[in-house]
Amino acid sequence: MVIDDSTNSVRHEVTHTMNDQTSSGVAYSLENVTFSYARRPYTESEAVLNDLSCLILSGRVLGILGPNGSGKSTFLKLLARVFQPQRGKIELLGDSLAGLSQLDVAKRVALVPQETLQVFPFTIAEMVLMGRSPHHQGWGGWHWEDSQDWVVAQNAMEELDVAHLGHRLVTEVSGGERQRAVIARALVQEPKILLLDEPTAFLDLHHQLDIARIIKRLNRERGLTVVLVSHDLNLASQYCDHVLLLNDGRLAAMGSPQKVLNPEIIEAVYGCSVLVDQHPQSGLPRVSLPV
Amino acid sequence: MTVTSSRTLTRSRWWLWVSSACVVTVVVLVGCLGIGTQSISYSRILAIVLDSVGGISLEQSLSDPTSIILLQVRMPRVLLAFLVGGSLAMVGVALQALLRNPLADPFVIGISSGAALGAAIALLFGVGISVGSISALPVCAFTGALLSLMIMYRISSAQLGFSVYTLLLAGVVLNAIFSAFIMFLTSIADPNRVFGMYAWLMGTLTGPDWSTLGMLMLYLGVGLFILGMHAQSLNLLTLGEETARSLGVEVERVKKAVFLAAALLTGAVVSFSGIIGFVGLIIPHAVRLVVSADHRLLLPMAGLMGGMFLMMADTVARTALSPSEFPVGVITALVGGPIFLWLLTTRQTQLGMK
Numbered sequence A: 001m002v003i004d005d006s007t008n009s010v011r012h013e014v015t016h017t018m019n020d021q022t023s024s025g026v027a028y029s030l031e032n033v034t035f036s037y038a039r040r041p042y043t044e045s046e047a048v049l050n051d052l053s054c055l056i057l058s059g060r061v062l063g064i065l066g067p068n069g070s071g072k073s074t075f076l077k078l079l080a081r082v083f084q085p086q087r088g089k090i091e092l093l094g095d096s097l098a099g100l101s102q103l104d105v106a107k108r109v110a111l112v113p114q115e116t117l118q119v120f121p122f123t124i125a126e127m128v129l130m131g132r133s134p135h136h137q138g139w140g141g142w143h144w145e146d147s148q149d150w151v152v153a154q155n156a157m158e159e160l161d162v163a164h165l166g167h168r169l170v171t172e173v174s175g176g177e178r179q180r181a182v183i184a185r186a187l188v189q190e191p192k193i194l195l196l197d198e199p200t201a202f203l204d205l206h207h208q209l210d211i212a213r214i215i216k217r218l219n220r221e222r223g224l225t226v227v228l229v230s231h232d233l234n235l236a237s238q239y240c241d242h243v244l245l246l247n248d249g250r251l252a253a254m255g256s257p258q259k260v261l262n263p264e265i266i267e268a269v270y271g272c273s274v275l276v277d278q279h280p281q282s283g284l285p286r287v288s289l290p291v
Numbered sequence B: 001m002t003v004t005s006s007r008t009l010t011r012s013r014w015w016l017w018v019s020s021a022c023v024v025t026v027v028v029l030v031g032c033l034g035i036g037t038q039s040i041s042y043s044r045i046l047a048i049v050l051d052s053v054g055g056i057s058l059e060q061s062l063s064d065p066t067s068i069i070l071l072q073v074r075m076p077r078v079l080l081a082f083l084v085g086g087s088l089a090m091v092g093v094a095l096q097a098l099l100r101n102p103l104a105d106p107f108v109i110g111i112s113s114g115a116a117l118g119a120a121i122a123l124l125f126g127v128g129i130s131v132g133s134i135s136a137l138p139v140c141a142f143t144g145a146l147l148s149l150m151i152m153y154r155i156s157s158a159q160l161g162f163s164v165y166t167l168l169l170a171g172v173v174l175n176a177i178f179s180a181f182i183m184f185l186t187s188i189a190d191p192n193r194v195f196g197m198y199a200w201l202m203g204t205l206t207g208p209d210w211s212t213l214g215m216l217m218l219y220l221g222v223g224l225f226i227l228g229m230h231a232q233s234l235n236l237l238t239l240g241e242e243t244a245r246s247l248g249v250e251v252e253r254v255k256k257a258v259f260l261a262a263a264l265l266t267g268a269v270v271s272f273s274g275i276i277g278f279v280g281l282i283i284p285h286a287v288r289l290v291v292s293a294d295h296r297l298l299l300p301m302a303g304l305m306g307g308m309f310l311m312m313a314d315t316v317a318r319t320a321l322s323p324s325e326f327p328v329g330v331i332t333a334l335v336g337g338p339i340f341l342w343l344l345t346t347r348q349t350q351l352g353m354k
Helices: A010-018 A072-079 A102-108 A124-135 A147-159 A175-188 A205-222 A233-239 A263-270 B011-034 B042-054 B058-063 B065-099 B111-124 B136-158 B164-188 B191-201 B210-229 B231-237 B241-246 B251-273 B279-290 B295-319 B328-346
Strands: A026-035 A049-057 A061-065 A087-092 A109-112 A193-197 A225-229 A242-247 A250-255 A275-278 A285-288
Touching (some): A026 A072, A072 A109, A072 A225, A109 A175, A193 A205, B111 B136, B164 B191, B231 B295, B295 B328
Antiparallel strands (some): A026 A049, A275 A285
8 A cells, every 4th residue: 555645734745845855765665564473384363464565655754553452563663673574575765674684774773662671770871872883883793982973872862852861870760751862862873764662652741742742853854754653543643644554463544644534444443433523723633532 | 961971981981990900800819819728928929920920940839838839729729719700790791681680690590500410410420521622521511501591591581571580480490400400310329429519519619720720711711702792782682682673783693692602601610610609690780880781891890890709708718717618609699698689679670570
């Protein structure tokens, strides 16, 4: 399924012209991708993702939506090549993902996982600097950070407003601060594509808005392609150019929020009826649960 | 505040820490050489060492009892303590990073017992015959360590949401199973062979000669080189395997290499000194607390500190009840056990145990 661009609102057209160069390309192309955590041979019912085909365009924000267990996080992990599909083909910026080295993927794609647990006393600065690792090729990964790395890390930490936390331990900062630091770590990878797994889960309203705005800003200012997994249909509606709806490992719908987030599609996928009206400020779809 | 603040590692900070630790190590080493049933003054130690290094008066050294005690008895033993302590601490660091569990220690999670079972089979049933210059003892110990590591790893990756507790429980059970095997073997083996095994099982550093020490250094050199090489990958692995992969680490390859190195080190150490517990637990924890959690610095610092700790512990073990002595494993367990319990009760949230 290819994204239908004609349904994009005027607001989106404006951002697209800013990133004309990047938006013309394709970040990912997936062809008949099937993945299962079980070892081969697996039955079709064990497949987490089933025969998935789609294009992900460069320079846009794509939201991956779907019920629990529909394969959202797995989808993201396939894009980061944390796992590789048993069947089908994924291309990253024109190259076969299976053919690239882990290091080559890490130079192009950064992944922000849902939760970062750290049991060892690393400082925020140390963790952010780890994002520079893909840019060094040493024996078994041994390297020293150079002044360039310090500059990149410092800038990313300032951008995410965690520079003042540099000396604090990852284990002792709040969830929101840690999440911002993890996004900073992803940025110092200097990726072309940023993958985020439920970036606003576990965060309060204020921090949710914070993270969403940061993501949007990075997309606009740097032309960063963003793919984010979310449970929050309204957040996706407001901040994503396109949304992809997964249902039981299969592609249920893909397109602009206006097209995908309608009551019929949502009911078919989530199995409950919802009300959809327009957001008073943006005019984009707003999903509410009936009383 | 810039990123270069406080703990963050730079090359100069690395050299500063490591070289100061080396100096302290040498001081402790010389201190331990001087202490014993017969104390030897430091000027005398210096003279004898310079003498033997120069190789000038070999005849004279051989006739001098003090220099025989120093060069043939005490120095090999103190060096063995250093190598064993250092290796155990570094294996502890590596296992903790791979299993993402600050309580992982080769003894606690049953790797040492696995190695001990392998070594016991070699010792009790005379597999101890060497093939060429390679003795079967460390090979059997290595095999036992590798086996228990593989079991442990299978358990830890078998289920999602695997907790710190599960790993510790699995370690306890693995220890019990291997100990049962060892007890069974000792009960059916030749009583003459069994006697020597008891002291060895408690962890002892008695009686190495220079050639066994050389052999040990060879095994340890290979193992430590592999661990050191993967220091940065270990840093990234503490973020979780999936994140490490997304940061460019070939996780499967690194894990295999580090597990092999850990088994090699544990196997070699156990076959030379028996089971010495908790060094791999206390030392890494202390170094992380004071110096850094960054494995590029943590590994060498834990190695030096672990070596120093065991040199001092063994000096106590061989002098406290002089002229008799007791196994050094007693001291490490008496010091390490309570620290382990303290960590278990105070660091619950940090360990993700909630």
